[in-house]
Amino acid sequence: MRYRFVLVWFFxxxxxxxxxxxxxxNRSARADRPSRDVARxxxxxxxxGVVEGFVRLAEGATLPSSPPAPGTQLALPxxxxxxxxxxxxxxxxxxxxxxxxxxxxxxxxxxTVPHETKTLRIVIRDCRLSPPFLAATRGDRIxxxxxxxxxxxARVGGLGMFESILRGQAPRVLELERGGVQEISCGVxxxxxxxxxxxxxxxxxxxxxxxxxxxxxxxxLDDDLEIxxxxxxxxxxxxxxxxxxxxxxxxxxxxxPAPPSRSTRAHVAPRSQ
Numbered sequence: 360m361r362y363r364f365v366l367v368w369f370f371x372x373x374x375x376x377x378x379x380x381x382x383x384x385n386r387s388a389r390a391d392r393p394s395r396d397v398a399r400x401x402x403x404x405x406x407x408g409v410v411e412g413f414v415r416l417a418e419g420a421t422l423p424s425s426p427p428a429p430g431t432q433l434a435l436p437x438x439x440x441x442x443x444x445x446x447x448x449x450x451x452x453x454x455x456x457x458x459x460x461x462x463x464x465x466x467x468x469x470x471t472v473p474h475e476t477k478t479l480r481i482v483i484r485d486c487r488l489s490p491p492f493l494a495a496t497r498g499d500r501i502x503x504x505x506x507x508x509x510x511x512x513a514r515v516g517g518l519g520m521f522e523s524i525l526r527g528q529a530p531r532v533l534e535l536e537r538g539g540v541q542e543i544s545c546g547v548x549x550x551x552x553x554x555x556x557x558x559x560x561x562x563x564x565x566x567x568x569x570x571x572x573x574x575x576x577x578x579x580l581d582d583d584l585e586i587x588x589x590x591x592x593x594x595x596x597x598x599x600x601x602x603x604x605x606x607x608x609x610x611x612x613x614x615x616p617a618p619p620s621r622s623t624r625a626h627v628a629p630r631s632q
Contacts, residue, residue, distance in 0.1 A: 406470060408602040410578050412610040413571040414463065414588045416456045423592040423616040424448050428553040429514070429546045436509040436549050439486035446552055449491035450590055457571025458614060461590045462494050462557060464564035467599075468579040474498070474562040481543065481554050483507050483524065488543060488554040492590065495535050496562045502530035503543065511545040540591070555591060578602050588612035 416422065424447040431442060451459040476498050482489055483505040495501070505511060505524040512523050515533055524531060535558045545551035567573045567588070578584065580602050587597040593614040600608050 406580055407472075407577050408580055408604065409574065409576055409607040410465070410584075410586055410600060410602060410610065411572070411574040411607060412612065413455070414458045414461045414567045414573065414596075414612045414614060415571050416452060416458050417613050417615040418456070420615050422448055422450065422452050425553070425592065428550050429544045431550045433546075433549055436486065438508060439549075442550075446487065449555075450592065453570045455570060457567070457569075458590075458593075459567055459569055459571060460490070460492050461567045461571070461588050461593070461614065462492075462564060463567055463573045463575065463612070464494070464559060464587050464589070465561075465575060465578055465584055466587060467583060467585045468563075468581050470579045472561050472563055472577055472579065476500070478502055479556075480504070480530075483511055483513075483545075483551050486511075486549070487552045488545070491552065491554055492566070493554060493556045494564050494566055495556055495558045496564075497535055497538055497558055497560050499535045499558070501533040501535065501543075501556065503533065504528070504530045507551075509549060511549060511551045512547050513543055513545050513551070515541060515543050578608075580604055586610060586612070588614055590614070591617075593617055 424444065427447070435441065449460055453459055474496050477496070478500050479493055479495055479502070481493070481501060481503045483503075484507060486507050486509055493501075503513060503524065505526050505528065508526060510523045510525045513531070522531075535556070538558050538560050541556045541558070542553055543556070544553040563575060563577055563579070565573050565575055575586070582601050583599055584602055585597050585599050587595055589595045594617050596612045596614055598610055598612065600610060602608055
C-alpha cells in the first residue's frame with residue numbers, strides 16, 4: 360500500500376500545479392506570459408472551451424485486472440453471486456477498443472474554475488460496490504448505501520471504518536476534504552469488492568463513457584493545456600492542446616496496462632491540478 364501513496368502524490372503534485380488556489384509559485388513562474396493575465400480579465404462566459412474525444416486501449420494490449428479485493432478469501436454470504444473475472448475489471452473494453460471508466464482531466468492552467476459541490480453515490484448491490492471507480496472534486500461528498508440483504512462493514516482508506524451497513528439504513532457520508540486516491544472496501548465478515556475514488560482540486564475532469572468517449576465542457580482557454588487519461592491499472596497518457604474560444608478540440612488518448620508491480624495497487628496518478 361505504501362507504494363501506492365508515494366506514486367499517487369507524484370501524480371497529484373503535477374495535477375495540482377498551476378491553479379490559482381494552489382500557491383504563488385505557479386503564478387510567479389508564469390508572470391512573463393501576459394496572454395494568461397488577459398484571459399483572467401475576460402468574462403467567465405468566454406474563458407472556457409470544450410475538449411472531446413475518446414480513450415482507447417493500445418493495439419495488442421489486453422484488458423488488465425485488479426488484484427483481489429480485501430476479504431475475498433472469506434466465504435461468500437448466502438445469496439451473493441460468485442466472484443468472476445468481470446468483478447476484477449473496473450475498466451470495460453468497448454467498440455473500437457474504447458475504454459470505459461477512465462479518468463480524463465486537464466492541467467497546466469492558472470485560472471480558477473467554478474465548481475458546484477456534488478453528492479456522489481456508491482451502492483453495495485449484489486454484494487458488490489458500484490461503481491468501481493469515481494472522480495470527484497475536493498469539497499464533494501460521498502453517500503454510501505447498501506442494497507444487499509447481507510450487512511457489510513466498509514473501510515475507507517486510512518480514514519477509519521464505517522459501522523455495519525444494512526439495507527434501508529440512511530446513507531453513510533464521506534466528506535472529500537483533501538485530494539488523493541482513497542479506496543472503499545469491505546472486510547472482517549465478507550468482501551464487497553472495491554471502489555476507488557480520485558479527488559482532484561479542480562472540476563475539469565470526467566470519466567470516459569461508452570466506447571471510451573469523453574467530453575470536457577469547462578476547459579480554460581489556454582495555449583499549452585494538458586489533457587490526461589489515467590486509471591490505477593494503466594500507464595498515463597497525455598497530450599498538449601490549444602483551446603480556443605468557440606472551438607471544440609478533438610483528441611484520442613491511448614493507454615497501455617501498467618506493469619505488474621504497478622497494477623497491484625501501486626498507483627501512478629496522472630499529473631494534474
